Amino acid sequence: MMDDIERQLLDGGRPEPGRDVRARVLAAAMPLVRRDDSRLDRVWFSRTWRTAGATVFVALVVTEMLSGSPAPTVAPPGRAALETAQAVETAARDAGLPAAQASALAARALAIASQPAAAPLNVDALLQGSMR
């Protein structure tokens, strides 16, 4: 609610610029007006477009977060690796090793043979190492 001071201030009149000011201001400013409404500007400065862009970005981020990264999968051992492991197990049994140790050697051989860019497996060295 207004008090008397505010009321008196409101009653204090409202000055306006002189009559010649409009002509002077417009004469100075109008020549500077230039057409500047490229499509890119309209998109860049439009709140609608900005909001739409931000919404799409957030939607993409949320979608990415909800879908999550795919679970790491272990590639099944290749056929060559299985054959190598089987050969190692057979050789170990032939050499007189217990079945458990032969199986462990086969698993180790399978792991080595399954590695990408694995070096050629030296079965003799593997057997000799386990018999020491």
Add this chain to the structure above:
Amino acid sequence: MTKTALPLVISTAVRQPRDDRRDVQSLRRLVRGDRDALGDLYDAHAAALFRHGLALTRCMADAEDLVQAVFLKLATTGAPLIAVRSPGNYLHRILRAAWIDEQRRPAVSREAPLQEDDDASLWDGRLARRSGRAAGADDVDAAIDVTRALATLPAVQREIVQLHLIEGFSFREAGRITGVSMFTAASRYRVALGRLRQMMGRR
């Protein structure tokens, strides 16, 4: 309280929301190169901008220069005007920025502030140009006194009184225009009115 007093309270307490649609359209026309839009914006806002400038500078010539600076800036801004949602606030912000720039220039290039006698003639002139309102001599004298008292306040206090009370900006809008929070704007207004009451000998 009587029944007749109620509408007055409501009319002073509730401000009509501004309709910026026409001004927004004018800005878009301006971006498209329509020079007449500049004239429309001038007719809609120049008087308020001038009064804002007058509140800051207390000098009519400086206030007119600030108005011109606003419209020069408006004419050269171009596409960013598309993003302006509240042209009234925007124009007043430009005016304030122009005033700050002017303050930063060497003092010798600025006009000296008006003296007491000049203030009196200025504010008397404000009242002399007041149009179409019959008022008693006592009312006019009181208005002259309080308006002179207002002229002695610091610029930021004169400014907030002008923006909020005279031009009808909310504290939030006035705060945005002046670069302070809504609460700071309200505080400045309260302090300004308090000092005016002190000067007028009222509590």
